[in-house]
Amino acid sequence: MRERRWETAGRLTFRDALAVGERLAALGLKPAQPVKDVICYVEDWAVDSPAEFDRLDQWATEDVTLIHAREGWQGDFFLLAGGYHTVYQQHQSVGTYCSISHPWRTRGPLRFHHPVNMLWLGFRHSHAFIRVRLQTLDVVTPGETREEARRNDWVDERRAIFLDAITTLDLPVETSVEKGGLVLTPADPVTPFFCSWPDAFGPCQFEYNSSDAFEFLVPASRLAATFVPQAASVRAYLTGFSESALEQFAAVQTGARSVYRCSVHCRLSELPEVLRIIEPQGRLYSTLCEFQTQELLPEAEEASTIIGLVGTVGGFQIEARLNRAPLKEEAMAPWLERVIGMSVKYAPLPPFV
Incomplete structure (x- = not known):
């Protein structure tokens, strides 16, 4: 399903990002605590070889996909x-x-x-x-x-x-x-x-x-x-194959950039460690809090909301994803800023990841 999405500008330290969770708790919501086990979604982790995926071995992973990315392909x-x-x-x-x-x-x-x-x-x-x-x-x-x-x-x-x-x-x-x-x-x-x-x-x-x-x-x-x-942006997605099979796929046509995406099961407090492994190109996403908007807006339309952490090189951002806007368009950003405590901008997800 399509989603509406806003995000904070600039980069935050992980401590500042966790402070948003404390703010949400003060509003009566139930954010994840640092010791909570969460699912961390990793994207665009650039690697030189499939063997580099072993750097995540200390955590359980699933949905592991190696992507061959070709830009400007003709x-x-x-x-x-x-x-x-x-x-x-x-x-x-x-x-x-x-x-x-x-x-x-x-x-x-x-x-x-x-x-x-x-x-x-x-x-x-x-x-x-x-x-x-x-x-x-x-x-x-x-x-x-x-x-x-x-x-x-x-x-x-x-x-x-x-x-x-x-x-x-x-x-x-x-x-x-x-x-x-x-x-x-x-x-x-x-x-x-x-x-x-x-x-x-x-x-x-x-x-x-x-x-x-x-x-x-x-x-x-x-x-x-x-x-x-x-010229086209072309990607090949490979899931469930051995390293030897991935080597054969790599030989189909040389010149592709190899990136991984996967889900990592870790504690919320371990997100900075995961981010250090997948830097500088990689991104991670994890849910900080889920709630129904009528918990905070009892008179407005009902919507499901996810407040999440987005990690990229340089730090973290806060994102807000909703299955619909519960308020008029001009009221959405100001309301989210009051909830999160930071300025936000509208930032739809790219459609073809």
């Missing part, structure tokens, strides 16, 4: 994806996952969506999938009504963008509008088909699965070709 997507698929076939098993992302461009003019979107061609055990995600100019979460007057325009534009992708991919997927929202359905109801990342107007992402591991190689390449001749 190669042949079919050859790149085919190379990864060839290695994947040699090492596939239950629990292994491989996908390759590439931007694609839709036709305009557009009022509510970016022309550049993202596709993922992926392989899980014995099947393949194609995933398509759109990027909106604004985040209007389910339940928010500030764009209600333009609902039909939002839905019509999104429907046209998805139809553009569906046609290029030659997928048997139908579009319709129900209760003012876009609905996507496969022509064959038994097809494993999933819609996700919804906002107020319907899904922003769909995933179509097939038991034929080769089915989407050519269609995905056609959709990726809509981005030509612009």
